[in-house]
Amino acid sequence: MKQWPGLLSIPGRWLAPLLLAVFAFVAITVGFALQWRDADHRVTELETRRLLERLGVEQSRLSAQSGLANALLVRRLVGGLGVYSGMLNAYLVDDAGLVVASLVRSDIGRTLGDVLNRHPELAGLRELDALIKDGSSVQVVRPPGAPHLFGHASIDTGGHLLTVADLSLPLAQRQAGLRDQVMREALLLMLLVALLAVLAHVIWFRRAERLARTLATMGEGQLQVRAGLHGFDELALIGAQADRMAERLQAGQAQLRHINALVDRSPVVVIEWRTEAGRPMKHLSRSVSQWGYQPDELLMMDLRYHDLVHPEDLPRITAESARYQERGTDEYRQEYRLRRADGQWAWVDDRTSLTRDAHGRVSSISGVLLDITALKDAQTTLERTNAELERRVAVRTAQLSAANEELEAFSYTVSHDLKAPLRGIDGYSQLLQEAYADRLDDEGREFIGRIRRGVQQMGALISDLLDYSRMERRTMESQQVDLLPLIELVIEGHGADIRAAGTQLKLQVEPMVLQLDREGLAVVLRNLVGNAVKFSQGRPAPVVEIGSRREAGKCILWVRDNGVGFDMKYHDRIFGIFQRLQRAEDYAGTGVGLALVAKAVQRMGGRVRAESQPGEGATFFLEFPE
Secondary structure (H helix, E strand, O other): OOOOHHHHOOOHHHHHHHHHHHHHHHHHHHHHHHHHHHHHHHHHHHHHHHHHHHHHHHHHHHHOOOOOOOHHHHHHHHHHHHHOOOEEEEEEEOOOOEEEEEOOHHHOOOEHHHHHHHOHHHHHHHHHHHHHHHOOOEEEEOOOOOOEEEEEEEOOOOOEEEEEEEOHHHHHHHHHHHHHHHHHHHHHHHHHHHHHHHHHHHHHHHHHHHHHHHHHHHHOOOOOOOOOOOOOOHHHHHHHHHHHHHHHHHHHHHHHHHHHHHHHHOOEEEEEEOOOOOOEEEEEOHHHHHHOOOHHHHHHOOOEHHHHEOOOOHHHHHHHHHHHHHHOOOEEEEEEEEEOOOOOEEEEEEEEEEEEOOOOOEEEEEEEEEEOHHHHHHHHHHHHHHHHHHHHHHHHHHHHHHHHHHHHHHHHHHHHHHHHHHHHHHHHHHHHHHHHHHHOOHHHHHHHHHHHHHHHHHHHHHHHHHHHHHHHHOOOOOEEEEHHHHHHHHHHHOHHHHHHHOOEEEEEOOOOEEEEOHHHHHHHHHHHHHHHHHHHOOOOOOEEEEEEEEEOOEEEEEEEEOOOOOOHHHOOHHHOOOOOOOOOOOOOOOOOHHHHHHHHHHHOOOEEEEEEOOOOOEEEEEEEEO
16 A cells, blocks of 8 residues: 555545545446447437438428429428428439439539539538449438438429438537536536535444544553453454454453462462573562562672672573573572662572574573572571481481390390290199109199299290290391192191181181281281180181282282170270280280281281170281282
8 A cells, every 4th residue: 555655544444435435436437438439320320310310301392293394382391391300402403413402402403423522511412323333322421520310202293302400509508418418427426425424424433433442542551441342343343353452452461460469479489580690680680678678779780690699690690591591491599698778688489481583593681580588598407407417316226226236135035045944843843743643632733733834824824925025126038928828838837726626627728828927927817817716716617717819009918717706885895915805814815916927917018907896706908009
């Protein structure tokens, strides 16, 4: 549109009516030119038709005369053509070429050629010679550009009637009517153009001007204004879209203001740097005031960001930043110290983002800074605390090592020094029972039996305590344990008790290999199977079931009996050391077995639990990860 700068400078409310007027003028001019050109053709056709009709009538009238003998009557008939509108002249020519009758008396008696020489404007009659020679009856011609019609009619009794009709008057009348018609049409069209201009101004341009003012106001940042155009035309659609756009922008601005307010109130500092040496600052959020600075002061000062970085950290972060800008990535994280306004140093966590242009060059650098001074202080304190804890752990480990050595010595003492007197008591009481039983009365023999049973109970208790102590201190060796052979070995160890009690044994063991301490699992199974046989032996048909299965990533083993059972309210108690739910007189034991089971399972990373009801037996479950 550069070739039409003048048109583009005219407001639309004036340009549209002007274009309509120009269009109307061009349309009228083109129509007038076409009709003007058509007027000549129409007048020629009309006058030709009229002249042909007239010539036909005169031909008949003249042919009715017996030749041209009656000259007076013939001249009257020819002279009567003078009243014909537009008739300039008429000639009745005999076969010899003499003018017999004419509207001009002076032409009578002359030859036609002589007459035509005297009247050059009648030269068109010469074109009728061909028609006369061809014997055409009635004919009318108009030479190109001539203002006359030339007519010819053959007379049956001999001769020819030649006429000359002037087209100037009918053509002038036709053109005058055409001018009047064009003026009326032009006036009507201009009225229509004016009406369309008014309607366009009311319906379109006034609303367009309102839309333009609204968009200009929105462009100035006043997004609360609305076009408020109603309807279904293009302006209404554009206005509705503009209103929706303003609403979205207004909501976006409100959200941005809210986010900016949150950023300003938060400990996060938003910063943008220029891509120049030393990173001059381009933008700072107001939250930088937490370090004693004001954004405008820092931005107006001749100060580079690197001037605020601790000298010990500057080479590192400069090298890292250069590497990231050269090779990527476009988002990276750095920690360094930044000088506060009071001269103190603040640790910051800098998360930087790079923006690159189409050629891969860095075009902008922005970052989010978070003060992590408190975190660094806490880390320093934690490191000191960890060092102190490590020192204490080392001291405590040494103390525990010494305690373990003492415990080993105690275990040796229990194993040898305490068991030695028990063996003596047991040996002498056995000799006394065997050698002097006949010298003692029943009460004495009862006393000796109680001594021997107490010694045996004490020995079993010392052995169980030693086993529990070793389980706490021994190193658990993880190895692959084939479950079924181990269970068969445990059953073989209790074979005598199983046969003596008449216990029915059921195995539901899935083949599986566990990664556990073999000796620890053996201790657990020996205690559980032994308890199952012991507490079910009083039943008419004692049954012990041993099984295993895999379930939800776990290996589950169980030992079930139909013995005396227990109340579930004592579930946690039975796994404590020296805890018994049955009298020692009814069921022998030290109260250490289930505590040993719990300790061994715990050290192997498993879990033990039980399900029971009094008088309905008990089931002990072992769960180990696969």
